[in-house]
Amino acid sequence: MFVVLISTHNFFFQDNNSLLMIKIGVFFGGVSREREISFSGAKTVSQTLNRSLFEPVYILVDSLGKFIKINPVQFEHKAISHFYPTQESIPEEYDEFSPVYIETLENLTKEKHREIMEEVGTPISTENLSEHIDFALLMLHGTFAEDGMLQGLFEWLQIPYSGCGIFSSSFSIDKHLQQVVNEKLNLGDNRKYQMIRKEEWQKCDKKEFFEDLKSKLGLPIVIKAPYQGSSIGVSILKNDNLEEFIKAVNTSLFARQISKDEWTQLTMPQRKEYVNVLMSLEKGIGLPIIFEEKSLLGGNLGEQIIYSPLKLIEKLNDFFSYSEENATLFSFESEDMVLFEECLSGKEFSCGVIQNENLEVVALPPTEIITTTKVYDFEAKYLPNASQKRIPIDIPTDKIIEIQEKCKAIFQTFKFDACARIDGFYTDDNRIEIIDINTLPGMSPTSLIFRQAAEVGFSPTDFMTYLVYQSLNCRVHTAKRPYFFRNLFKKLESELLDSAYHKKEKVAIFFDETIFDEARKEYNSIASEGKQNPFCVFVKTENNQEVTLYKLPVSFLLKPNIEEVIQNLETELHPAISHTIEKAKELTDFFVKDFVSVPQKITLENLNDMTNDAVWLLRSPNNEDAAQSKLKRQLYEIGMAVVD
Template identity: 25%
Template sequence: MDRQTVVVLFGGRSSEHSISSATAGGVLAAIDRDRYAVIPVGITREGAFVLEQDDPGKFALDAARLPEVADNGSRVRWPEPGGDRTLRVVHQDGRVEDLGEVDVVLPILHGTHGEDGTIQGFFDTLEVPYAGGGVMDSALCMDKHFMKVALQAAGIAVAPWVTVRRRDWVRDAGPLRTRIAELGLPVFVKPARAGSSVGVSKVADLAELDAALEIAFAEDEKVLVETGITGREIEVAVLEGADGVRASLPGEIVLTSRGFYDFEGKYLGGDGVETVCPAELTEAETAAVQRVGVHAFEAVDGRGLARVDMFLTTEGELVVNELNTMPGFTPISMFPKCWIASGLAYGDLITELVEAGLRR
């Protein structure tokens, strides 16, 4: 059969550029080449769209040298709305090449300018189909403050929090300190609009608060300070398929010596953390996690996919921590691992995402 053309889009301007690039390496290696013709397009840290090499090894995740999209001088020209969907590239020597018509874009971008609804709105404007989250759910889940508001409105438990804006902290920190102290200790300080645990700190003493806020403010002028929840860290993968929304078997983050699941523990092989899927849960607990995961996905008008992170407390309550609308997607990331444990291979998972985009 004729292959459909998929643009795999990665890199980007956020602090998660390298993780997105590493995800591209996994996707390029596993996507079904009999079914799809692939065009890799990278976004440099400065925001230029460049035609990349179709070489999974170039973007392998290496703790010693994280992959990234370099500016090779090419410039991708996206189709204009109302016309055909021909993708073009202007090479460094000025030569223009037609790359063929695009059927769907698979944006595997993390963080701002990619996971926050902006690139989704861009493709909506161009009338180019794309896989994954839409404008609303991407924007909502990128901002942890508004995500919590939406989840609470749907009757889903979330950790108590205080939202701190830099301007308010500089103008009069006193009332905010009082509210934060009322949360109890420990608290977690995190940028409102960042992912991969970038800029996140665990604060066990209020004397550490100012330094933690400065780290978070370096990523975002809006920061959340959350009550630390005692419980098991459970994650469940949610996927929108042709037959509706379904949830995977849950996984678990097991901390042995690390204070929390930080960037090093997630991506660089840091000691003190294990990812287990499926998690050792009773049938009733598994069903409850899946139910809450789907409920949370629907509460934010989810599209395509999401990883729903939650805590299972000793009292048996499920407290949702956050939703990631483009979760870590390297072959060793929790989202693919949970689906693999549920019987869906990595390559087939990519196919499901692409097909969902095509159906739109």
């Protein structure tokens, strides 16, 4: 008889027979244009991951695809480009330009690259990843992250990872394929569309193509980069203007054209500013760029890669010294195709979808996106005040539920795992049209997926725990060698089933309208420590002498501002939210420790039944000091332990 002993990753026992804390590799950065949004997501993890269950290991994926284990002190920076590559490693010729990423440095040897990596952390080879982590939490977006490539790498390395698998990821990054398949399966995509390849676009008669496109799709036209994240390389052409059309297509190809007149009219400082904008991954095309060489007679001499901004300026100066043609610049990470779609009119929505342990699907309350830009592009998605979000979307309840059912059907049909976000339109003629699928939704502090999950009771910390747990569960079901992951899943399941996890002491956080952000931070800080279960008490002062106390749902902490909190203190729960709470009950019973669906007026007697601990954040104007001082005194009188 043979006995086979299997040891995998870091699943070893300590002397006290308990498993080591699960090491969560938090992967962020990456190759894509959304790398700085990914950095924001990793920051969120650092503030919300339950540290009584998990040990975070932060891994920067640099834009050349290398893994670097970094200290979380780097999250004090506002952007990856502010600390990597280090200022000392950037040549002087870049001094007037930003951002500078590692792929922008010319003649970078392996030795120099490693030296730069070691200045910010510890480089980790791919084959050694499993020595550092037990699970990969993916905070990356776009190409080489959301397209199945990274998922395939982790499958090969037998490291469990968060979110969807290879097939659903690679399918969802392809906007054209989404349209074709959804249309054939009647899953809600009936938009007219057309494609053109980069090579065809360069050769075609632009005016003739534009006229043909208008006859098929009409105006406005949505113009997209079909293999990028949902908000990258997107334009809406409203006007019947050929020049604007060509510019929009170039935006989706991550190309720029500049004429001799445009360039020669710029002063040297203006030329530097032009290149500086060009270097931006959000507003420009980034460096390095590919410059199409032309001969004196206008013939094509091939392509040249240019890394340095000053060398690009020199190249353009030289080119326009002999050529009257436009200079064409392509991003090194350009698209090969452009997708054109008819523009839908109606209410735009985004709907998160999750699942329980039995793989039954729950659609969260769909959010209505109200933008000032007509399209939910990068700026509308990530810049403050560029868009408003309403939960749920303002349409009849039965139509909200219909959206949820449609999103559930897509999730199930394409075998998504753990979490996805599905975007669409409820059109003016009452159709539900699906426009995009995201397998790695953004995880910034007030992202849509967090806000929607909060409506059914998940705090950000609870949701991160759910994401790890359910992703592990999915890997156990889908991995080719599931026994590698089963022990880890059982370990986490045991921790969550432990009565101590749900019966931790509660602590009340007291705040008023002047310190909303501080209250959110305090809530996340306590929740992520995993030692107590926090809840927030909003102190509303009336007539400068009386206070009313409200125990708030966690969803109120994710509202965009305190004004929206105050406006909704007395509102009833929307029927669609009630419906979703019921559907999600099995999940929230397991993951959520203290759930209230609407603000609850409470008294000191109620409070005393809930907890004996309080955190006092109030720093009120003088005219409210008396009422709030009285409240604080009363808390002491009923035996509360109050921490300032």
